[in-house]
Amino acid sequence: MGGAFKIGRFSGIDVKVHWTFFLLLAFFAFIGYQASGSPLGALTATVTIVALFLCVLLHEFGHSLVAQRLGIEIHSITLLPIGGVSNLESLPEKPADEVKISVAGPLVSVVLALIFFGVGLLLGAVPRVPTDLFAGFGSVGQFFFYLGYLNVVLAVFNLLPAFPLDGGRILRGLLATRLGAVRATRVSSTIGQVFAAAFFLIGLLSGDILLALVAVFIFFGASGEAQMVKQRELTRGLTVSDVMGTKPRTETVTPDYTFGQVLDSVIHGYQEDFPVLDDGKLVGMLTRNEIMTAAHSPEKYSRVRDLMKTNVPTISSQADLFEDGIRILQQSGLGALPVTENAELVGMLTLEDVAQASLLRPLSATEDVSGIDDGATSQKTASR
Numbered sequence: 001m002g003g004a005f006k007i008g009r010f011s012g013i014d015v016k017v018h019w020t021f022f023l024l025l026a027f028f029a030f031i032g033y034q035a036s037g038s039p040l041g042a043l044t045a046t047v048t049i050v051a052l053f054l055c056v057l058l059h060e061f062g063h064s065l066v067a068q069r070l071g072i073e074i075h076s077i078t079l080l081p082i083g084g085v086s087n088l089e090s091l092p093e094k095p096a097d098e099v100k101i102s103v104a105g106p107l108v109s110v111v112l113a114l115i116f117f118g119v120g121l122l123l124g125a126v127p128r129v130p131t132d133l134f135a136g137f138g139s140v141g142q143f144f145f146y147l148g149y150l151n152v153v154l155a156v157f158n159l160l161p162a163f164p165l166d167g168g169r170i171l172r173g174l175l176a177t178r179l180g181a182v183r184a185t186r187v188s189s190t191i192g193q194v195f196a197a198a199f200f201l202i203g204l205l206s207g208d209i210l211l212a213l214v215a216v217f218i219f220f221g222a223s224g225e226a227q228m229v230k231q232r233e234l235t236r237g238l239t240v241s242d243v244m245g246t247k248p249r250t251e252t253v254t255p256d257y258t259f260g261q262v263l264d265s266v267i268h269g270y271q272e273d274f275p276v277l278d279d280g281k282l283v284g285m286l287t288r289n290e291i292m293t294a295a296h297s298p299e300k301y302s303r304v305r306d307l308m309k310t311n312v313p314t315i316s317s318q319a320d321l322f323e324d325g326i327r328i329l330q331q332s333g334l335g336a337l338p339v340t341e342n343a344e345l346v347g348m349l350t351l352e353d354v355a356q357a358s359l360l361r362p363l364s365a366t367e368d369v370s371g372i373d374d375g376a377t378s379q380k381t382a383s384r
């Protein structure tokens with residue numbers, strides 16, 4: 001995410017803050033000052049927001065650490081004015097894993113709430129719903145009690161079945177066991193968008209701009225992820241034969257071709273690498289690199305036989321494109337692999353083929369959006 005900078009690292013996960021977060025701090029410092037008329041009010045409001053975002057960060061770590069345990073890599077957690085975002089390498093494949101990851105965040109918030117309520121009461125807080133954030137808390141105990149309250153709100157809001165909030169992810173995970181990933185995502189993202197529209201209206205009507213912003217975030221998050229899951233399903237199980245250049249479209253050469261003939265093919269054709277066939281049997285590959293090297297000293301290489309690479313790895317037409325195709329291509333260091341079926345050449349798989357298929361596939365990291373309520377709720381509290 002652009003505009004975010006790193007403030008720390010824990011368990012291999014970068015913690016980042018988006019610069020707009022400081023606008024939020026300044027905004028609440030201002031509100032706090034206005035409401036109380038003293039710098040202490042500004043300080044109280046700022047400390048509250050920072051404490052709240054530390055809770056959001058712990059909520060996100062709840063998601064991220066469980067995801068890590070389930071074998072998903074986490075790049076970073078970013079704090080935005082509307083909440084925290086965990087940046088996952090990939091979406092969990094198993095519905096049960098998604099449910100576990102999604103539950104972990106709100107669970108952390110509930111535990112934090114209990115701890116803060118306990119600390120607050122021990123310090124003599126009066127148990128009541130706080131209404132006077134910017135007039136000061138009266139006591140340190142009341143401040144902890146208020147933090148407990150905010151964590152309850154954090155857990156409850158995130159458990160709403162408004163995909164991509166945690167509750168929506170839990171719903172999707174539960175639906176996916178029956179409906180499959182694509183339909184489950186479609187159903188939950190539709191519900192998410194209905195919630196988003198409602199939040200947006202409520203936000204506008206009550207003047208709660210942050211809630212309206214959160215609504216926009218949910219709306220586009222829902223449709224974006226539905227699209228991504230659909231693509232993932234579309235490209236799942238692609239085999240080499242689905243994207244390779246077939247034999248009729250692949251120009252081959254024989255070991256007896258002269259260098260001049262091959263150079264002509266490279267210059268006038270689209271192909272850069274050529275399978276070498278001897279009596280119909282694959283004996284090697286002639287790559288663009290060798291052709292270009294030979295172009296400098298054509299007298300040394302008169303025939304393809306002298307130029308070609310032998311012992312070239314091949315790939316089966318039925319091999320998985322992303323699992324095996326990319327791996328073998330990378331290991332070979334070649335731009336193209338001969339594709340075989342029963343030891344016979346049936347086509348050629350090039351880096352371009354893989355790249356084109358990748359365009360259909362969501363290779364980029366996906367974002368798990370959660371804990372995004374806090375700003376909105378704090379503001380509501382402030383205006384109450």
Ligand SMILES: [Zn+2]
Binds near residue numbers: 060063105
């Ligand atoms: Zn969450």
